[in-house]
Amino acid sequence: EAGVTQSPTHLIKTRGQQATLRCSPISGHTSVYWYQQALGLGLQFLLWYDEGEERNRGNFPPRFSGRQFPNYSSELNVNALELEDSALYLCASSLFHRGAYEQYFGPGTRLTVT
């Protein structure tokens, strides 16, 4: 069974530009989560999509947005990039199992803003 996939692996942008990151969940998973992991910091929850709807978002400004497509893949958009947006962006998909949502992570997209 294929795992969560993300593209691109690396992305280099300049301040003020826009970045688009993509995620394909494990087959059968309908929920997709986005997390940011800045260097030396813990994972911070960004967004949760389920069945095409945004269910929850973390404490990030509105220039972080996304969507989920009918095939459950997802896109994260970051507008007006700032230097501090440089981080590893992780996507996870989940399966409800034994009373909890087990989340499985993709390999991540490393975004560098110069």
Added chain:
Amino acid sequence: GQNIDQPTEMTATEGAIVQINCTYQTSGFNGLFWYQQHAGEAPTFLSYNVLDGLEEKGRFSSFLSRSKGYSYLLLKELQMKDSASYLCAVSDYKLSFGAGTTVTVRA
């Protein structure tokens, strides 16, 4: 909100046992997860607890006490490849992560 605490670093010898504690205070809870993350890589799922008690998966075990807001991850028969960061995460549908515990296994 969520407040999740775990030690920053631990060091142990190959073949030994290490216990990583995690305490949490949360506004919502439907499970506690443990992930392993090697430097520069994505977290990989290790185990989770929804109910109180011990869950065992090979060399890894995880314990939960919901009334105490406490969990631990036990790593047995440590191997060099176990050197990594171990993340405690509380689920209320989304995951809220602790800062991670860096475990260094020495020969």
